[in-house]
Amino acid sequence: MKVIYTNSTVNECPKEEELHIIRHTAAHIMAQAVKRLFPHAIFAYGPATDKGFYYDVDLGETKLSDNDLQAIEAEMRKIVKENIAIKPFILSREEAIALMKSHGEEYKVKHIDDLPEDAVISFYKQGEYVDMCVGPHLCYTKALKAFKITGQSGAYWKNDKNNKMLTRIKGIAFSSQKELEDYLKLLEEAEKRDHRRIGKEMGLFMFSDEASGFPFFLPKGMAIKNALIDYWRDIHIRENYIEVSTPMIMNRKLWETSGHWEHYKDNMYSTVIDEDIYCIKPMNCPGGVLVYRSQPHSYRNLPLRVGELGLVHRHELKGALHGLFRVRCFTQDDAHIFMRREQITTEIMNVVHLINEVYSKFGFKYFIELSTRPNDSMGSDEDWEAATNGLRQALEKLELPYIINEGDGAFYGPKIDFHLEDSLGRTWQCGTIQLDFQMPLNFGLEYIDEKGEKQRPIMIHRVCFGSIERFIGIITEHFAGKFPVWLAPMQVKVLLVSEKSADYGNEVYTALRKAKIRCEMDSRNEKIGYMIREAQIIDRVPYMVIIGPKEVEDGMVSIRCRDTAKTETMTLEDFLEKISNEIENRI
């Protein structure tokens, strides 16, 4: 706790709140600087953010260069030095509108229109600059001690792409210069964990200009993908899932029935086959539904859990592409669960448990979002309510915290999303559980109940990894490329101290290969330190086997561990047993 002086109160203030006030004030000081340098600028919205602040500014035709940003930052420092008092005042609605109109601040006027009739409207004034704002703020500009402008981008007014695009100027702010520098250092470290960088260094995957957004998996990335899939199959077999594979290309009529054509045709790749339009699947569910519908089902066999590792293609906007996190084709670790109404809660809970098990395996922290009915959706109010309640009940029974994302569900049903963080703290949706009453209706799915009557099943769509590509990106950043042995693309690297030991080295290498260890040998004429450096820093291989005259003589192997940097000498049999055990148990 620290005492911080603000305009609203002088109080004991938790760190978070203190930073929020600092950052919010930084936004105002930046606006003042912008206004001094660009008098025609008018201001839309300027909040504090997680690590700093931004202000969305309408600069008319003016484009900002890097030099302009530097000038704005310099002007901010001047304002701080001037140590201007920041004073709040309150106006009635009419007065507020009049004041903002006199300043030409049309966005603020629009903002007032959105406020409730009886709202008291507060302002903050620092020198010549006045901003409509709820505050609180620092009392004097000099109290802003550590900040930096970090960039600019476009941003739509009210986040709506139909509105005008404004210029967003962004910065970071902390309570001390040291904290700011620490944060910059942290960013630098985070950059080193970037999966795009590590992917290149380790040779995991690549992209080509000829296929923007479509990842190529290189042998080492493929090894990770396969290891994940093996793990996935193991836990799904244990949970009584069965597995299918459905076609990549199917007739447009199927997508019309499912509703995808209407909702996503602009994002679906299609082709013409014998004069009919066919679509490359953007989702696996219609295929799964056709499999279900191909034979009659008894209530006795429900829930029926049908998995599919399906490669889907979606035409994402190119500006949205981002390494493996946002691609145009990806493998969903999908499953469709067909069940009776009374099985909803239990099944949802089972899936939540499974997803939690997977994320715990990797030590991820995640947050859960419950998304409700969007405007543009199909189905009856009753079904939507039942589905949403089903999801909510499961979450509440499990006592899991979640946030509600109003109107962000799929067009066919509400969903629970699991979001994971990347190295920079940006979150990405990975797991999802969607409850669907519509697809079974559209496709006329049935099962026979205990009275011999036809009933309509309910469907869950769910993924754990989400997209295996995205998940590989997330784990790459999470482990900074230092994958546990069971996932490591190269599990062991044999390093030869000198050519003299090549025969024994080959023997060891062959034995490792025979034991199905993913393994390479470095027999270059280099010093051992050189080879270790490369194996450790570039390959990030969990175990280095060092072979020199000593090992030849003793008939042993020296194992250097990546994570402890310690070396242990043992027999090859012992090492094989140790590493096989770790791989088998996925430690």
Place this chain on the structure above:
RNA sequence: GCUGGUGUGGCUCAGAGGUAGAGCAGCUCACUCGUAAUGAGCAGGCCGUGGGUUCGAUUCCCACCACCAGCUCCA
């Protein structure tokens, strides 16, 4: 798709209106070496693509493509 930025050998980057450099990686040779970089040499580039300006463009201008930071979108 939108705003701003970037594009030079496999990788990281420097450079300038007169047709290109460094380090690392690669290859060769010497050293035969013990836990995070041995030394020397060689080779490698249509300076993203297509137009334009110019006596001359990789450098300036335009368009496109790709990538980066955001925005929008994400079934």
